[in-house]
Amino acid sequence: MTTRKPSPSFHFAYVTNFNDDTVSVIDTRTREVKATIKTGRGPFEIAVTPDGKYAYVVNKRDNTAQVIKRSTNTIIRTIQVGKSPSDVGTSRKFVYVTNSADRTVSVICMKKQKVVHTIKVGINPVGVTTTPKKSGKRTLGFVSNNTSNTISIFDAKHNKVIDTIPAGVGPDQIAFTMDRKFTYVTTDTNVLVIGTHSRRIIKKIRVGLIPIGVAITPNNKFAYVGNEGDNTVSVIKIANNKVIATIPVGIKPGIVAITPDSKFAYVANFGENTVSVIRIKDNKVIDTITVGNAASGLAIIPL
Numbered sequence: 001m002t003t004r005k006p007s008p009s010f011h012f013a014y015v016t017n018f019n020d021d022t023v024s025v026i027d028t029r030t031r032e033v034k035a036t037i038k039t040g041r042g043p044f045e046i047a048v049t050p051d052g053k054y055a056y057v058v059n060k061r062d063n064t065a066q067v068i069k070r071s072t073n074t075i076i077r078t079i080q081v082g083k084s085p086s087d088v089g090t091s092r093k094f095v096y097v098t099n100s101a102d103r104t105v106s107v108i109c110m111k112k113q114k115v116v117h118t119i120k121v122g123i124n125p126v127g128v129t130t131t132p133k134k135s136g137k138r139t140l141g142f143v144s145n146n147t148s149n150t151i152s153i154f155d156a157k158h159n160k161v162i163d164t165i166p167a168g169v170g171p172d173q174i175a176f177t178m179d180r181k182f183t184y185v186t187t188d189t190n191v192l193v194i195g196t197h198s199r200r201i202i203k204k205i206r207v208g209l210i211p212i213g214v215a216i217t218p219n220n221k222f223a224y225v226g227n228e229g230d231n232t233v234s235v236i237k238i239a240n241n242k243v244i245a246t247i248p249v250g251i252k253p254g255i256v257a258i259t260p261d262s263k264f265a266y267v268a269n270f271g272e273n274t275v276s277v278i279r280i281k282d283n284k285v286i287d288t289i290t291v292g293n294a295a296s297g298l299a300i301i302p303l
Contacts, residue, residue, distance in 0.1 A: 012070070013257060013266050013300045014055050015275055016043035017292025023057055024291040025073055028259055028266075028300070031277060031287045035073045040064045045255070045297035047088045047095070049110060050133070052301045056095050056108070058085035065097050065106070067113055077113045081106040087173075089128040091139050091156045098125040098143060105143055107159050117159045122148030127185075129174040130156055131196065140196070142183060144171035151185065153199070165199045168192050173213050173255070177238060178220040184236075186211040191225055191234075193241055203241050207234035213255035213298075217280065219262040224278070226253040226267055233267055233276075235283055245283040249276040257300040268295040 012034070013026040023043060025035040042061030048070070049056070055068040063085060067077040082099025085106070089096045095108040098121075105128060107117035122145025130141045139156035144167060151171060153163040170188035176196065177184075183194040191211055193203035208227025211234070215224050223236040226249075233253060235245040250269025253276065257266045265278040273295055277287040 010052070010260050010301050013275070013298060014046050014048065014057075014068075015268055015291045015295050016046050016057055016297035017273070017294060018042055018044055018060070018270075018296040019293035021059075022292045023055075023068070024295075026266075026275065026289060026291075028264065031289055033289065033291060036292070037068060037073055037075065039066055039075065040078065043297070044085065045087045046299045047090050048299050048301045049090050049095070050092055054110070055299060056088050056090070056097075057297075058088045058097050060084055060086065063099075065095070065108060079108060079114060081108075081115060082118070086126045087128050089130050089141065091130045091141070092133065094156065094159070096128045096130070096141055096143075098128045100124050100126055100146070103145075105141075105154075119143075119152075119154055119159055119161060121145055121152040121161065122150050122164065124148070125152070127171070127173045129176065131176050131180050132178055137180065142174050142176075142185075144174055144185060146170055146172060151194075163199060165194070166201070167194070168201070168204075172211075175214045175216045175223065177216055178218060182238075184214050184216065184223050186214050186225060191223070191236065205236060205241055205243065207236070207243060208232045208246065213253070213268075215256040215258050215265065217258050217262040217265075218260055221262070222280070224256045224258065224265045224267075226256045228252045228254055228270070233265070233278065247278060247283055247285060249278075249285060250274045250288065254296065255298040257298045259300055266298055266300065268298040270294055270296055
């Protein structure tokens with residue numbers, strides 16, 4: 001008789017705590033911190049791999065990325081990347097780290113768990129996200145160059161920049177709709193909607209002050225935006241690109257992540273060491289979870 005290994009749980013959120021060099025692991029069923037993982041210096045952002053087996057955290061103060069094995073919540077590898085890593089994104093085979101101080105993206109091979117390529121991009125790259133996988137279409141990566149006011153687009157198969165497009169003033173975080181048709185980008189003053197295929201800005205949406213994080217619900221109905229400047233989250237209805245709710249949360253909310261069932265949005269509050277939990281059906285904060293010092297990044301296993 002053979003025993004089947006348990007599959008990675010969909011029920012955990014990972015929060016980077018920038019000032020105390022830890023990652024908090026939240027069980028989204030109980031909304032309690034179940035583990036605290038010691039990291040390198042200045043963990044800033046985190047992403048879960050598509051297969052759910054690993055989480056990659058980038059440490060801004062020591063220029064490293066670390067691999068967390070999710071089944072044990074232990075760090076199994078530390079990888080040197082570029083200067084001042086700011087964000088991390090994943091595709092099926094690779095992990096991408098933006099290095100804001102040296103205008104590059106480090107490409108980590110998941111299988112080898114080492115940097116295999118470096119992509120030159122614009123000035124101060126801060127955000128990186130890849131398109132959802134869809135049959136018959138290549139995976140693209142979008143990198144927001146905060147100081148260049150551009151987005152670099154690269155082919156994830158060849159890890160080569162294929163286009164650079166304008167993206168308002170101060171582009172930051174990036175999210176794609178599940179059908180890959182549209183790209184939502186936070187800037188200093190609004191949220192841009194860019195046609196993923198046309199690579200043109202088709203809408204500018206006024207949200208709260210200093211929007212940072214943006215996440216699309218897996219059911220493709222809503223975008224949730226963390227507004228650092230006024231301590232709110234704006235909810236955009238994807239069908240008409242209208243803001244339908246503004247939700248007060250904690251101090252300096254930034255990164256947002258959605259549970260795979262599209263029922264809850266988790267928001268990292270950098271200024272008060274908490275995570276706000278928003279119930280999507282009525283856009284109400286139903287819980288506030290205390291984590292570590294300066295909650296900067298947040299990730300939940302993707303679909």
